Amino acid sequence: MNHAEMELLYRALCWEEGHSRRTQHILKVYALAKLLGEREGLSETERETLQAAAILHDIAIRFCKERYDGDACQANQKREAPRLVRLFLSEAGCDPTFAPAVIELVVHHHEYEGPRSRLLQLLMEADLLVNCFETTPDGAELEKIRAIFRTATGKTLFDLAFPAQQGGFPAEKAGK
Numbered sequence: 245m246n247h248a249e250m251e252l253l254y255r256a257l258c259w260e261e262g263h264s265r266r267t268q269h270i271l272k273v274y275a276l277a278k279l280l281g282e283r284e285g286l287s288e289t290e291r292e293t294l295q296a297a298a299i300l301h302d303i304a305i306r307f308c309k310e311r312y313d314g315d316a317c318q319a320n321q322k323r324e325a326p327r328l329v330r331l332f333l334s335e336a337g338c339d340p341t342f343a344p345a346v347i348e349l350v351v352h353h354h355e356y357e358g359p360r361s362r363l364l365q366l367l368m369e370a371d372l373l374v375n376c377f378e379t380t381p382d383g384a385e386l387e388k389i390r391a392i393f394r395t396a397t398g399k400t401l402f403d404l405a406f407p408a409q410q411g412g413f414p415a416e417k418a419g420k
């Protein structure tokens with residue numbers, strides 16, 4: 245799906261019409277999801293599914309803002325995302341057999357409670373890392389978010405970015 249994946253990424257960026265935050269968010273979550281998928285040993289099909297979901301995970305935001313008078317709440321996004329995901333995958337030339345798995349990831353990527361598949365875990369970790377970079381949550385929020393992480397790669401990247409959750413860098417502790 246490599247060519248289709250780049251077509252999908254291009255189409256998702258065009259859909260955002262240059263919106264700075266959402267454009268950069270897509271690129272960052274995509275890159276991190278790709279990194280996590282490769283480092284955590286996903287199969288090629290799993291990686292393609294995860295990467296397509298990373299590209300499309302917030303695809304319903306713009307549509308919902310326009311359709312629901314600015315309200316892109318989770319319920320509205322869940323209502324609109326399946327149709328949009330199917331449309332984007334199809335127009336990018338992606339294999340339609342990927343659609344159900346990609347939709348599943350997109351629709352559930354904010355459900356931090358309860359059991360989740362490995363792919364959903366990786367998408368959540370990529371999205372949460374980027375959200376933390378973008379919104380700089382306070383210490384208590386960071387602690388809650390850190391508890392969601394399961395993979396070695398995700399935990400390492402989180403702890404490097406937010407060392408306060410681990411008691412600070414050794415150099416900082418030593419006052420250097």
Ligand SMILES: [Fe+2]
Pocket residue numbers: 269273301302371
């Ligand atoms: Fe996101």
